[in-house]
Amino acid sequence: MTDNRTAMKTHLRRIYTLLLLAFTTLSLGAYASPISYFKEDGRTNWQYIANFSSGVLIILLSCTAISLFFSSRKTKKANRQLNDIRAVLEQRVQERTVNLAEASKQLLASETYIKNILSSMPSMLIGLDSQMHITQWNHCAEETTGISADKVLGKNLWAAYPAVTLSQQQIEEVITEQKPATLKHNQRGQYYFDITIYPLKDHTEAGVVILIDNVTLRSIAENKLIQRDKMSSMGELAASMAHDIDTPLQAIFRDLKSIQQTIHSNDPEIAATLDDAVTRANQASQIIRNLLDFAHSNDRKKRPESLTELIDHTLELAGNAFSDPSGLHFKDINIIKDYQDELPAIPCYKTELQQVFLSLFRHACHAIASSNKDDSPTIKIQLLTCYDSLWLKIQHNGLGLTAKEQHEIFEPFYHDRINPKSTEAENRLSFSQFIIVEHHQGHIFVTSDVDVGTTFHIEFQLPKK
Template sequence: MAKNQSIKKTLLRSAYSSLVLLLVVLSLSSAYASPISYFKEDGRTNWQYIANFSSGVLIILLSCTAISLFFSSRKTKKANRALREIREALEQRVQERTATLAESNQRLLDEVEKHKKTSERLLASETYIKNILASMPSMLVGLNSHMQITQWNVCAEEITGISADKVLGKDLWDAYPAVTLSRQQIEEVINEQKPATIKHNQRGQYYFDITIYPLKDHSEAGVVILIDNVTQRSIAENKLIQRDKMSSMGELAASMAHDIDTPLQAIFKDLQSIQKAINPSDPALAADLNDAIDKANQASQIIRNLLEFAHSNDRKKRPENLTELIDHTLELAGNAFSDPSGLHFKDIVIEREYQADLPAIPCYKTELQQVFLSLFRHACHALASSDRNDTPTIKIKLLTCYDSLWLKIQHNGLGLTGKEQHEIFEPFFHDRINPKSTEAENRLSFSQFIIVEHHQGHIFVTSDVDVGTTFHIEFQLPQK
């Protein structure tokens, strides 16, 4: 289209030039004659001359046109050649650009595919981690450096009763005030970048191992708190330990009884022989011998009780009548317990108040006997420590209430302070500064363990320093 327009413009320019040339010729001819006279001869029109003139002019015009067309054609070819070169260059650039775009598009598609696969792997990993956290039997809590909750798994929801959407982003102590950790403990872990383990328990109810892990290689400091409920494991371990203790105690009691009984029986026979050989007219000597024989009989009774304790140490619960068990334990205590101040357990007034027709309860007989002995020994020392003039008295009550059997052992000796009531069920340890407050008879941790862990009961104490102390023990009655 552009080429045709260029040719038309060239032809118009040629025709215009020829016309101008003709006008120039005619104007030159007018210098000698008028145009009309130029084509006449003898007063007549010279057609031949006109024809020749017109042919000449036409030839001139055609020659000029041909020349113009020749130069125009050359110019057009040159322009077309330049256009072809430009087009080829443009096509080359388009091809190169297209190839570059195709390569870029391919790289983009590859990156998109990689990103897609990476996203899928991240999603799968996130889902996998969420499933792990949800399936964990331990309570897991994540905290950032501001003590705000970032993780709260399903176990944490079940234990606390609080859903994750209500605690995420909140301060731990605002969201769950019952937590036993302190800010200082968590801050120490963050600052030191070392894990810390804390054991928390409520004796007889639950045991928890709390581990605090610091986050490492993270843009923001924080911790992960893992709380394991090890109640069943701890109970099983404690049972094994106590079983070993009871077995060892039985072996020790049997060994001691046999070792003591042999020389004691020899002493007893010697005393009887001396009693027969002495002069009956000496009443003082006879009284001393009778007293020695009575003491030997008491020692023999203690040995028989030790042997009975050792031989009855089995691991099967059997129904027992608590009234008979308590009376038998009182007999043992009367033969065994005395205080350095001179108070003997057999000198203490025992008041019994047993409900009629009490049901038997399944129990470990020797273990309960050990608990009762510990309580009576504690009462004996408390009564000996009292400076009141009241008659030393122990009151024992047995009664049923709903689906429980209650045992109350009360004495009017020196009562327990608030601190002593708090520590009495804690394990015994030796305190050089104040040894009296940590004497074995003032600690009943093993007794509490037997009642709570082995018999699923409860034991607690109420006391007043000026009035006395009462131990309360609850046993669950068997379901009918």
């Protein structure tokens, strides 16, 4: 600031000196007589003319210098102001640039965070716009469907993934009503899905978000708890009924034995009637003992058991207990056994498997009695190992199952097409399927032909050595 003032004073002194010199020159020229401009010989006196012209020129230059000086001073002041403004603007631009960079970084971080959330979700998440075009397809949707997001984004949902169980009408209803909708889709024993459709709100364009939750494990766990409660209740009911029935039954059985021993009738019809009554009472007693064994089997530890011995024992119980209203007794059926030598024992719940085999033998007895074939009633039982599994096949030559019946036989409350008014106990195999699959981690399925017969295939995993 001090240097600027010093320079300004120097310029002013120079201009003042020039002006003083100019005025002096002009003054001298002014006081000179016009004759002084000419010499005595009549020639022009250029000295005076030069002095006068120099004075005028100096004055003009001085005025120009003064004008330039003030113009320069004004220009420098304007430049300083512009530089100050420029510095302020540059600082603001830098601050805005830093703020924008920070905002962009935060936006990118938020976008990445949201993408990570969507990718980490254990549920399928599908976004649709009002035209039913896919706008979102998360990682779980890719894994479940086997279709990558880049192949479906922007495409119609049903064109990109025809296997989806939703209809376009359901989506349109959610968009119109602006209310979420919840649906369930399941294949009993295989998978369970909860489907929720959310409408997009506070958005410029209408659309929905579809959330598909795989609740298979939860549903299976809930079903297990329900089945265990049923098993517990069934055991208590079986024990109570068995005790209530066994008391009068044993009294009837003793009375029949006593009558049979004391009466010696020559009438063969009476003797046959008594023998049949004793046989029936013995069958009922066997059923009661089986119910009691089932009710008292509350030990939930699996124990190694020989399936050959278990099946043989079950056949003995079935022979004493099963008969069909048509007059066919289970003991009259030809049993063919094909057991592989030295079969390994498998860990199992003995009484539960016995109930499964009894149900299958009961079904076979009923199917054979319902058949009009002249073939000898036969049940073939085959046991063999294959790799790391033990396979049991129970085959009969009775009336076979249709394709629809094969699909439904393991469903609860399956109806018999021949005798719809029957108790259907011989056809209810849903509980047997539950015991094999859920309690023993095995598999059971059926193959059948209406004119040939039916085969039940059961697989048990062998324990690892």
